[in-house]
Amino acid sequence: NAGVMQNPRHLVRRRGQEARLRCSPMKGHSHVYWYRQLPEEGLKFMVYLQKENIIDESGMPKERFSAEFPKEGPSILRIQQVVRGDSAAYFCASAERRNEKLFFGSGTQLSVL
């Protein structure tokens, strides 16, 4: 049973470009969470999705950031017009049910030049 798969592991973008981060949850998991971690800081919640629905996006910046979890395929975190401050590690986690323990992917390290 494969774990949570994230790709790419490393993503380099120039300011103004778009970044697309992908996350495939564990088999049987329909709940996906995205977290961001800046260097030397803790994990910050961004968004919680459950198949095709955004349940809680209270941690997501209002502009440039969006997330989806389509019926088929991975969850996508999309950052438009990236800025240097977007450089961070982005972790995806999945759970079988709400409020259950999370299993994390290896993360995507986004670097904005």
Added chain:
Amino acid sequence: RKEVEQDPGPFNVPEGATVAFNCTYSNSASQSFFWYRQDCRKEPKLLMSVYSSGNEDGRFTAQLNRASQYISLLIRDSKLSDSATYLCVVNSLNDYKLSFGAGTTVTVRA
């Protein structure tokens, strides 16, 4: 007040020592509690769930104190491999997301 607060440490202990630290949470409606471990720049990994009655997993013991709203983690007979950042995670029924503390850094030295 932050939802979840942890002493950042670092806790520097010799091999074989016992180290313990707490995590406080602000929402009295919190229901689920976990300890995660994160090694430098890697993904967090579940260490253990924390049950009301407390639980033990090998050298690790977790306790929950609802009255004072904190959970604790105790590591006995520390190993070099225990060096990591330990994240406290709390979830509330009236919330959809798990809240993470900023982590407590433990360094075990030879």
